[in-house]
Amino acid sequence: MPRPENHPIDPPAVTVCPDCNLLLQPPTLQPRQVAVCPRCSQQLRRYKHNPVQKGLALSLTGLLLYLPANLLPLMTFSVLGIDTHSSIVQACLHMFGTGQQFVGLIVALTTLVFPLALLSGLLLITLGLTRKRKGAWMPPLFRSYRHLSEWAMTDVFLVGVLVTIIKMSHMAAVTLGPGFFCLIGLVVTTVAAQTAIDPHLFWSLMEESPAPSPLSPPPAPEAEIQPEDYLLCHDCHKLLPADYVRASGRDRCPRCGHALHSRKQNSVNRTWALLVTAVLLTVPANLLPIMEVDYFGVPDRSTIMDGIIYFFKDGSYGIGLVIFIASVLVPLFKIVGLAIILLSIHFRWQSWLRHKAIMFRYIEFIGRWSMLDIFVITLLCSLAQFGFLSTISAAPASLYFTGVVLSTMFAALSFDPRLLWDAVAAADTPR
Ligand SMILES: [Zn+2]
Ligand SMILES: [Zn+2]
Incomplete structure (x- = not known):
């Protein structure tokens, strides 16, 4: 029974x-x-209590909210009788239409494609588990689901929407649209679905x-x-x-089909390569302008730091601090933290191992939050289109900054935290 x-x-x-x-x-x-x-x-x-049923109910609710959250207008800006409004889909299309194809593609993948794939995947898996079915399609789908949870960023996008509202509330009358409330519902159900499930139990049930x-x-x-x-x-x-x-003679896991290795292959070299890429991209990302505001025909280009200083001068300390943490401190923490971890493996430093392991988990966790500024710029570009009065467009640094976020996220994914402890075990054995 x-x-x-x-x-x-x-x-x-x-x-x-x-x-x-x-x-x-x-x-x-x-x-x-x-x-x-x-x-x-x-x-x-x-x-976890009832993880399968909860996962099923929450993923289904999330999917019902998905279309209205992405297609309905998030908000309307009004300046001197000119109204502009935008949905998430329109904001992504605007980036493609204004020559920012790469940034537009990353925003579309992280806010539209991956969240949809995440919720659909979870719905199919929980549906299969509820019906006690063990299809060969389930393990690869669940593996993809686990990877997608890092790249689906509707929660970060929602914070980007809030920052945009506060940023624009000084210059325009902001009215919240139905898409905004559906987006809150979508984020709440997606996060709740991800926390409700029990991966260990799911794996054993689908074996x-x-x-x-x-x-x-x-x-x-x-x-x-x-x-x-x-x-x-x-x-x-x-x-x-x-x-x-x-x-x-197996080289694949009999349960999930992933390649079997005692440690992630070339982990240290790949992490170093991605880290160096991130450092190189940080230079243009911070020195070049990230946004261009055309005010009564006079263009004004600003870097990431200019944007933060603007908030502080304006008295919006809270929002300035959020952007400063997401765009400056988080990338810096990821780069310096990963460098310390890699160096400690190289030199077999044996102290503070547990702290370094905890730091790595923070680096993994906060990686995606650096996309915040890119989401704010995407929304502003789409919404702040007031003809001759004022227009906002993305400038070259947005491309480089997206590159910094992606390369640090891939660097954290390439790293195998067990190498930290291996280095100590090797140092303990006589050579
Ligand atoms: Zn496996
Ligand atoms: Zn442990």
Whole structure:
């Protein structure tokens, strides 16, 4: 008889922290309990109540709100009898129409395409799990869903809408449109759907045939099993015995189909390359103008810093601070933080390991929030079109700044946090 879905989660025999490779015997989780790695503080698992049903209901609600949130006008600006309004789709099309194809494409992907794919994917998976179906299409779809959650940025876009409203409220009368309220609903349901689901449970429910029973639970796992005895899938965190992988000649995870490697391949080199790219792009992104305001025919170009100074001079300290954090501090923190982590691997620095692991998780988490300024510019370009009075258009730095955000996000994705702890293990062994 199938067990009810919200039973206390049975722990696997042995598990491994995906961030620091520590072997653990996880406890059975009860409601409101969270399992955390004792070495690197990574949250291993959180108890979720009815994750399949909640995921299904929330993804369906999100999809119902998707079209009105993207097609209906977000807001209307009125200056001297001239009204302009824009929806998210119109804002993206405006970028394409004004020669900012690359920025327009990234905005369209992160606010239109990926959120739709994310919600549709979750709906199909939860629908399949509710009907107890185990299709071969489910694992690759769930893998894509997990990757999309980083790139779907409706929540960041909503904050961009709020910044735009505050920015324009001094110059124009702002009226909120129906699209704005639908966007709030879409963001709330998308975030709630992502937090409601339990990836561990989903993976085990959609597993075709239970995994080759890997490692039997030893009384003291750290003492009896060596790191080379097992292989952890990067994507679905399935633990496989190394003997089984060698004997079967498998190079793909039997559960999710991802390529099996003990560590992400060329992780350090790829992260360095992307980090250097980000540093190089930071220079034009900050020195060149990011926005051009044409006021009564007089063009005025401003850099990222000019925009921030404008807010502070204007007395809008809160909004100035938000833009300063998102556009200056976050990219700087990501670049410096990743450089420290890479250098500590190179020089095998053994101190502050847990702090560096936590810092890396912050870098991963905040990466997407740097897109805020790009979203604000996209909205302003589409909305502030008052003919001869004033027009706003994107300037070259917007392209370079989008490049900085993308390269730092890819740099964080290429990095394998277990290398931090490997470097220490290698330093401990005599050479
Ligand atoms: Zn850990
Ligand atoms: Zn896998």
